[in-house]
Amino acid sequence: MVAAVAALPAAYLVIVCADDVGATVETILRSRTLEMTLRSAGLAAAVTATTVAVAVPLAFLTTRTTLPGARAWATLLSLPIVIPSYVGAYTYVAALGPSGMLQDLLEPLGIERLPGIYGFGGAWLVLSLFTYPLVLITVRSAIVRLDPRLEEAALVAGRSRPEVFRTVTLPQLRPAIGAGGLLVALYVLSDFGAVSLLRFQSFTREIYISFQSSFDRGATAALGLVLVALTLALLALYTRTRRQGGYYRSSPGAARPPRPAPLGRWRWPAIGACSLLAALALALPLGVLLYWAGKGIGDAVDWGSVGTAAWHSLLAGGLAAAVAAVAAITISLLTVRYPSPASRLLERAGYAGYALPGIVVALALVFFGTRIALPLYQTLAMLVVALAIHFLPLAIAAISASLLQVPPRLEEAARTLGRGPVATFATVTGPLAAPGVAAGAALVLLYAVKELPATLLLAPAEFQTLATQVWTETTFGQYGGAAIPALVLVLVAAPPLYLLSGEAVHE
Amino acid sequence: MPWPQTLIAAILAALLAAAGAGCGEEGESGAGDPDAPSGAEGITVYSGRIPPEIGPLIDLYEQRSGKDIEVRFGETAALAAQIVEEGENSPADVFFAQDAGALGAIEAEGRFEQLPAATLERVPARFRSRAGEWVGTSGRARVIAYGEDVDPDDLPDSVLDLTGEEWQGRVGWAPINGSFQAFITAMRLTEGEDVARDFVEGMLANGVQPYENNIAIRDAIAAGEIDVGLINHYYVAQAKAEDPDYPVEIHFPPNDLGSMVNVAGAGVLAGSDQVGEAEAFVDFLLSREAQEFFAGSTEEYPLIDGVAPDRSLIPLDEIPHPALDLSRIDDLEGTLELLQSSGAL
Numbered sequence: 001m002v003a004a005v006a007a008l009p010a011a012y013l014v015i016v017c018a019d020d021v022g023a024t025v026e027t028i029l030r031s032r033t034l035e036m037t038l039r040s041a042g043l044a045a046a047v048t049a050t051t052v053a054v055a056v057p058l059a060f061l062t063t064r065t066t067l068p069g070a071r072a073w074a075t076l077l078s079l080p081i082v083i084p085s086y087v088g089a090y091t092y093v094a095a096l097g098p099s100g101m102l103q104d105l106l107e108p109l110g111i112e113r114l115p116g117i118y119g120f121g122g123a124w125l126v127l128s129l130f131t132y133p134l135v136l137i138t139v140r141s142a143i144v145r146l147d148p149r150l151e152e153a154a155l156v157a158g159r160s161r162p163e164v165f166r167t168v169t170l171p172q173l174r175p176a177i178g179a180g181g182l183l184v185a186l187y188v189l190s191d192f193g194a195v196s197l198l199r200f201q202s203f204t205r206e207i208y209i210s211f212q213s214s215f216d217r218g219a220t221a222a223l224g225l226v227l228v229a230l231t232l233a234l235l236a237l238y239t240r241t242r243r244q245g246g247y248y249r250s251s252p253g254a255a256r257p258p259r260p261a262p263l264g265r266w267r268w269p270a271i272g273a274c275s276l277l278a279a280l281a282l283a284l285p286l287g288v289l290l291y292w293a294g295k296g297i298g299d300a301v302d303w304g305s306v307g308t309a310a311w312h313s314l315l316a317g318g319l320a321a322a323v324a325a326v327a328a329i330t331i332s333l334l335t336v337r338y339p340s341p342a343s344r345l346l347e348r349a350g351y352a353g354y355a356l357p358g359i360v361v362a363l364a365l366v367f368f369g370t371r372i373a374l375p376l377y378q379t380l381a382m383l384v385v386a387l388a389i390h391f392l393p394l395a396i397a398a399i400s401a402s403l404l405q406v407p408p409r410l411e412e413a414a415r416t417l418g419r420g421p422v423a424t425f426a427t428v429t430g431p432l433a434a435p436g437v438a439a440g441a442a443l444v445l446l447y448a449v450k451e452l453p454a455t456l457l458l459a460p461a462e463f464q465t466l467a468t469q470v471w472t473e474t475t476f477g478q479y480g481g482a483a484i485p486a487l488v489l490v491l492v493a494a495p496p497l498y499l500l501s502g503e504a505v506h507e
Numbered sequence: 508m509p510w511p512q513t514l515i516a517a518i519l520a521a522l523l524a525a526a527g528a529g530c531g532e533e534g535e536s537g538a539g540d541p542d543a544p545s546g547a548e549g550i551t552v553y554s555g556r557i558p559p560e561i562g563p564l565i566d567l568y569e570q571r572s573g574k575d576i577e578v579r580f581g582e583t584a585a586l587a588a589q590i591v592e593e594g595e596n597s598p599a600d601v602f603f604a605q606d607a608g609a610l611g612a613i614e615a616e617g618r619f620e621q622l623p624a625a626t627l628e629r630v631p632a633r634f635r636s637r638a639g640e641w642v643g644t645s646g647r648a649r650v651i652a653y654g655e656d657v658d659p660d661d662l663p664d665s666v667l668d669l670t671g672e673e674w675q676g677r678v679g680w681a682p683i684n685g686s687f688q689a690f691i692t693a694m695r696l697t698e699g700e701d702v703a704r705d706f707v708e709g710m711l712a713n714g715v716q717p718y719e720n721n722i723a724i725r726d727a728i729a730a731g732e733i734d735v736g737l738i739n740h741y742y743v744a745q746a747k748a749e750d751p752d753y754p755v756e757i758h759f760p761p762n763d764l765g766s767m768v769n770v771a772g773a774g775v776l777a778g779s780d781q782v783g784e785a786e787a788f789v790d791f792l793l794s795r796e797a798q799e800f801f802a803g804s805t806e807e808y809p810l811i812d813g814v815a816p817d818r819s820l821i822p823l824d825e826i827p828h829p830a831l832d833l834s835r836i837d838d839l840e841g842t843l844e845l846l847q848s849s850g851a852l
Contacts, residue, residue, distance in 0.1 A: 032847065093723075098732050196683070197719050205683070209852060212584040213688055213839050215612040217591065295750075359585055366589050370596040378579075378598065457589050461551065461577040472557045472580065477722045477745050 002327045003346035006389050010228055010352040012364030016221035027222040033206070037226060040203035043123055043195070044188040048181045050128040054277070055135035056177060061270055063143045065261045073274050074140065075498045080281035081133035081443075082493035084450040086193025087470065087486050088130045090479075091288035092117060093197055101288070123200035127188050129281040134187070134443070135180030137500065138398055141439040142176030145405045148258035161261075175404050179397035182238045186231060186355040186393070203227065204357050211359065224360050231355040235348050286490065293483035301484055305464065309485060310492050313465040316380065316455070317448035320387035321395075325441040327388065328395035333429075336403045347396060354393040358453035361390045366457055383459045387448040394447060395440035402436020403429070442496045450489060466492070549575030550600040550784045553590065555583030555609065556771060560805050568791050574784065583609045584685065590776065591616055600779040601788055603644075605771050607833040608689050610641040619774040623786055629793040630810040633828065634770050643770030643833070644792045645801040646808030648826055649690050650740045650757040654728040657735060665762040666737065667702070670709030679716045679724040679736035682851040686721065686739050686769060692842045693767050700841075707849045717851070728755045739769075740820065744806035759821050768808065768826055770833060 017024040027033065061067050062074040080088075095101045096117045116122065146169070154164045192204045203223070211220040263270055331350060334343040353361050365386045369377040376382045406429055414424040430437070452467045459465070466485045473482035549569075554561055557580055565576050581589070583605040590597055590613060597618075604610050613619055619640035627639050634643035651662060651669075663669060669678050681687050695703040716733050718724045724736035725746060746753040773792055775785040791797060798809035806817045816823065846852040 199717060213843055215587060363588055363592050366592040370593045374596055456581040461579050475557050476559050
């Protein structure tokens, strides 16, 4: 049932394409479709590799070492996740464009034009900067749940620290790294705003052109199907990361926090690297936003409406996070504990809603909403369901990675001792997987508050959120006015991220 | 660690309670509001125009008529797609779109009601649907915007001249943008396929810079990234409202489609249960007050007789207008094919 709802976007595409199979096949087979698929896949691969390379070391640095202010760094460096990628792209073009702010600063030195923020390089940089927290958050929550005893045993057995890391620690983290990487890759495939501002021709751009310019729902749906196929291929790849072996602790008892590795002299380079990342992913975009906000502050800011919008964002996002978490627990339990072709199919169908551009997901729900759930159409409930479907995989990834770390023997013991399946979940599985559930719910919340196309189409009329305010102002070309809701968006998202990072720190 | 569940439960409970309270409030205020018209539910407008471009008008109409209007804001193309997907069950009574192409697409789907002749006849025939299914409410001209480094005397009389060597690498356009595509479609219809193809290919060979939309082009001109760009006329006025010294000006090329006029417009949706109300609202958009609002606040061209455009603009009649049927510029497939095969998209 849950998965059936989650599969609605994919079902919609199939229904539309079935209208005219010939045209669908023709669209899919155009050489342009293949070219754009390859371009998008290339970008997704580059961004994914970069985010993993940045975020995995960072996750260790902020959980397993004596880095000063580890929790603050973790929060700070997770924050870029709340900056909508199109806002990030805007700020990067403004700052580093051929004649942006940096060029202004360098002008006295005779530099009249800066090279290349546009194209592959810019898209790669900007998307990496605003998606790496996905890997950081998933991997950090997995590290916390690792049993240090395995590593200690290996150390005692005489292996060196690097060797232990490579042969013991890293393999245990594979599902989490895979899950985070998958989320990044799929996000890159679905992104439209950033690639388009940075002038990278991608597959999603193709979808928008067909939908925006010729009002051709058939071609839009056909291209959407290609994206779904690409998603399934990526999922197959991801499933391999968690194929063999158990990831749970073998003996009962609470995981003991490991002793943090002393950084010693390496403290300074570590802080330097964190600062650099914070500067690029946070200080630069926020600085540009503050600059715009400062220019726009002359006009009276309607704080009342910004406040209402913030409340609406949190309300819809919070409810969507809760719904998605419950749905994801159900689906993850099925796939982790009872793996079968059927349960795997359910899980994968759910991912389609995430890899598709928001507008396609929104139209799917418009289609089904007006046909089978008219009384709910354009109510808060409808919006919540749409957001939950769109971002469900964020919750599934985090939650299934954490369920993999719960030893099934504990559950079996509880069942043998007479507890029912629900009681077992509530008293054994749930608490053990709680950090993953919290991480999953928080991710959904963070993405839901910045979601735009589905909110515009499906929210109750005149239900403004921070994202719709940013949209209204940028559409009108008022960057000053847009900067304020964008900044509030970041502020609103900081507390959940702080709580999340606290998970990983042991007093 | 017991806190996560407790915390999640608490947050959930709070959210649900608040959501419940919110619904309650709305219900009460609706029932208790003495100004609310009894029995008559207001109409729903799907608006591709954003609040600053229409909000004051909605307020004025609500005051006047005592009727409530619900507005759903969104991007014109997305709202058009939404109306098509909603089919007969669409809650929308009026579609207020930013360009004639989207209106034409809804017309082609057979989703509009015929508008009353009295409403249609308020605007010249070239600014409304031939079948009388939608009507233009304000006009927007294509212009050449230019920056500080350009001598106005050097600007071309025809947009076709921008393929000349002196403009190498200095021009910006937005091939993905609806207004631009409508402009190319119009060029194909009035000047012929060959001229349009030569223009697009010539521009590409001349190193034209592609941007995302009109605003991005305008900002790039202001920043000195490019010297001139093809945009809609009112974007510059909007920037000047925020910053009077904004360093971009507009030029109406006197000879051809460089200043083609497209419209924002509205129609009443088939299946509306309040056709009369919806028609009254569309008619209101063509009232003197509404037209003066468009002319003053968004600096668009008013379309009815007796309301003058902003003084910085050349009069609508002086913009050359070849026999161009705005109903036909929804035929975008050929334009897309042209833009894609030439490498512009």
